[in-house]
Structure formats: structure tokens, C-alpha cells
Amino acid sequence: MDFSFSKAPDMYGAFHISILAAFLVTDVLLFLFLKKKPEKTLRKAIHVMGMIMIVLEIWKQWFIFTYIYERYTMWFFPWQLCSMAMYLSSLLPFLKGKTEEASLVFLSTFSLFAAVMALLVPSDMLRKQVLFTLHGFIYHEIMIAESLCAMIIVSRRKEYRFRPSVVMFLIMAVIAEVINVIGHFLMRNINREPDMFFITPFYKTDQPVFDYIAEKLGIIPEIIIYLALIVLAAFLIYAAVRRFIKAEEANENGTV
Numbered sequence: 001m002d003f004s005f006s007k008a009p010d011m012y013g014a015f016h017i018s019i020l021a022a023f024l025v026t027d028v029l030l031f032l033f034l035k036k037k038p039e040k041t042l043r044k045a046i047h048v049m050g051m052i053m054i055v056l057e058i059w060k061q062w063f064i065f066t067y068i069y070e071r072y073t074m075w076f077f078p079w080q081l082c083s084m085a086m087y088l089s090s091l092l093p094f095l096k097g098k099t100e101e102a103s104l105v106f107l108s109t110f111s112l113f114a115a116v117m118a119l120l121v122p123s124d125m126l127r128k129q130v131l132f133t134l135h136g137f138i139y140h141e142i143m144i145a146e147s148l149c150a151m152i153i154v155s156r157r158k159e160y161r162f163r164p165s166v167v168m169f170l171i172m173a174v175i176a177e178v179i180n181v182i183g184h185f186l187m188r189n190i191n192r193e194p195d196m197f198f199i200t201p202f203y204k205t206d207q208p209v210f211d212y213i214a215e216k217l218g219i220i221p222e223i224i225i226y227l228a229l230i231v232l233a234a235f236l237i238y239a240a241v242r243r244f245i246k247a248e249e250a251n252e253n254g255t256v
Contacts, residue, residue: 003129003130003131004128004129004130005133007128008126008127008128008133009126009133010126011121011122011123015126016122019119019137020119020120023119023137023141023144026141027141027144027145027148030145030148031148031152034148034149034152037152039153039156042149042150042152042153043092043093043149043153045145045146045149046089046092046107046146046149047089047090047092047093049089049145049149050085050087050088050089050091050092050146051090052142053085053086053090053139053142053143054086054090056135056139056142057078057083057086057139059135060076060132060135060139061076063131063132064076064132067132068127068132072192073187073192074179074183074186074187074192074194075191075192075193075194075195077179077183077194077196079172079175079176079179079194079196079197080176080196080197080198081110081111081114081230082111082114082118082140082143084106084110084111084114084172085107085111085114085115085143085147088103088106088107088111089107089146091103092104098164101154101160101161101164102164102165102167102168103165103168104153104154104160105150105154105161105162105164105238106168106169107147107149107150108147108150108151108237108238108241109162109165109234109235109237109238109241110165110169110230110234111143111146111147111150112143112144112147112237113230113233113234114143115140115141115143115144116144118136119137119140119141121208122136122137125137151241154241155241162234162235165234166231166234169230169231169234170227172197173197173199173227176196176197176199177197177199177200177201179196180193180195180196180200180201180202181201184200184202190203197227198210198226199223199226199227201219201220201223202219203219204219204222205222205226207226210222210225210226213225213226
């Protein structure tokens, strides 16, 4: 099972670009296929994809400790921003009211942004292990498919708000930081500690641009800016979707 590339694929190399192009075409066709589906079908699709993501996560944890690391590390603890789609989508049938609304908006904004960024900058996904690399790309493509389903569902509702999803995101970030703190004192090794949401308060981030901000302003200010920009990016997606929906409604009604 430990099939390997001769070397880890390069970011924006032939392998990476080919997958991005294939996913782009797939997502466009998928959106056209899903846009007229009833909400019941879309909700079921989200739930099924969430369960598939759980299976993929279990496989990933097994693969990591069988073929990559010889001892336990919390770096791949399943509480990154991209992990949240797995939990929300698998729990969707059991969510009601404002929690359900917040989850759908979260999936269509925060999760979409996280998935796209992970695919565009897959530095930790491009590894020599073929199956592990493919797992990372497939997992994030499933996230995008879920986001499209959630986006179509909320677009059909007269009102849906962005603020509850922000509250949900901030609660998740607080939990992530608690995991980071606990993991730091448990592992006491930078190579084995968690960095959930990439906001550990103990070490300067290695993410482009934000590493410079941390160096100039400090780790805590950088974390605040980082989280604020994620919220901003999610809001821009939310605003763009609402604008697109209004344009679609105007076209259907024959108005300009």
C-alpha cells in the first residue's frame, strides 16, 4: 500500500496542475447537475459525503502511523479548519433551526475557502506516498462538493445570516487553541505538537506572508489578523453568492 512517487510532486508542477484542472471542470459540471435537485437530495448527498470523509479520516490516521511516523504525533489531529466540514456534514440530519442554518452557511463559505486554499497551496499534501497525496486532494474535493450542495440549499431560502457561522467558526478556533495548548505540554516537541487552525501560540507560523507578520508584530497579533482574514474571505464568498442568487432570480423573472 505504500506506493511512492520517485520524489514528492512539485507545487504547480504537472501533477498538481492536472488535478486542479480536473477538479475545476468537475466542479462546474457538478454545480450544473445539482442546481435543480431538491433539498432532500442535496442534504442526503452532504450527509453521505460526510460519512465518506470520516472513513477517509480513519484511513489517514492509520496510514500516518503505519507508513509515515513511528510514534504518535498530534500534527494530524483531526481538528483543522478542513476537518470541520467532516463533522458538520455527517451531523447535518440531526441539526435543527439556527444550528442547521449556521452549519449550511459555514459549509458554503468557510469550508469552501479552506478547501480551495488547501488545493491551491497543498504544501503538506504533496508527499512521496501516492495514496496519502491522493487522499488529501480527494478529501478537499469532497469538501467543495459539499459546499456546492450547501450553497444551493441556502440560496433557496428567503433569509439566511452570516453571523451565526462566524460564531461557530470562533468557537471552533477556541477549541483548536485549547488542543494546541494541551498538545504543547503533552508532546513538548515542535515536530509532534498540534497546530490546529495554524494558530499555535508557541511557535511562529510557517505560512507565507503570515510568518512575516508574526515576525514583525508577534504571534498573537498575527493569529488575530489571520482569523480575521479568514472571516473576511468567508464573508466575501457569502456576499458573492447572494449577489449571484439575486442576478439569477432577476434573469428568471425577466428583469434587468
